[in-house]
Amino acid sequence: MQLYYSPGACSLSPHIILREAGLAFDLEQVDLKAKKTNSGADYTQVNPKGYVPTLRLDDGRILTEGPVIVQYLADQKPESGLAPAAGTMERYRLQEWLAFISTELHKTFSPLFKPDTPEESKKIAKDNIANRLDYLDRHLAGKQYLTGDRFTVADAYAFTVVNWSKPMQIDLSRWPNLTAYMERVAARPKVQEALKAEGLV
Ligand SMILES: N[C@@H](CCC(=O)N[C@@H](CS)C(=O)NCC(=O)O)C(=O)O
Secondary structure, rough: OOEEEOOOOOOHHHHHHHHHHHHEEEEEEEEEEOEEOOOOEEEEHHOEEEOOOOOOOOOEEEEEHHHHHHHHHHHHHHHHHHOEEEEEHHHHHHHHHHHHHHHHHHHHHHHHHOOOOOOHHHHHHHHHHHHHHHHHHHHHHOOOOOOOOOOOHHHHHHHHHHHHEEEEEOHHHHOOOHHHHHHHHOOOOHHHHHHHHHOOO
């Protein structure tokens, strides 16, 4: 398998899961501005949506959308426990988290990365993010991970997105449960491997 990624972008989430699941993969870096891969290919020919992540399967098929890619990866190694079995209530709980992270957090952070977003809009986005982080902090009280004691694909995604707080100067110290959670996820050996491979530590 091949993962198209950009350092520190939301593609870090499937990157972590590839390592946590022990799957064989190659990384291909994408220049998101130029829409070119490291090997010089036109990235829009790989993923016409032009964004990362994209997963190329060994048979050449392409899979896009981070929350779907991580579930596909987890399902390749069910024994990893990275996602509960499809069709169970636990799987819907996981999907509930993936949808929350995608629509309520990830896409609220996105305008902060765009230089042309007006300052007033950035302020509104940061207030909305703070609201969602309040919720996460309350939820994480007494828990190791989002769905309980076990690390899942939702944690890789939440970690990736909440980690953007640093470059966006959102101080996480006012959310102690979330701060402890971020440290817990960051301490996982496979997460460290992924961060190192992307040049983030
Ligand atoms: N719906 C997509 C969104 C992916 C996305 O927002 N990717 C960002 C990086 S985090 C990106 O590649 N942005 C560059 C662009 O849109 O041109 C997913 O969840 O996979």
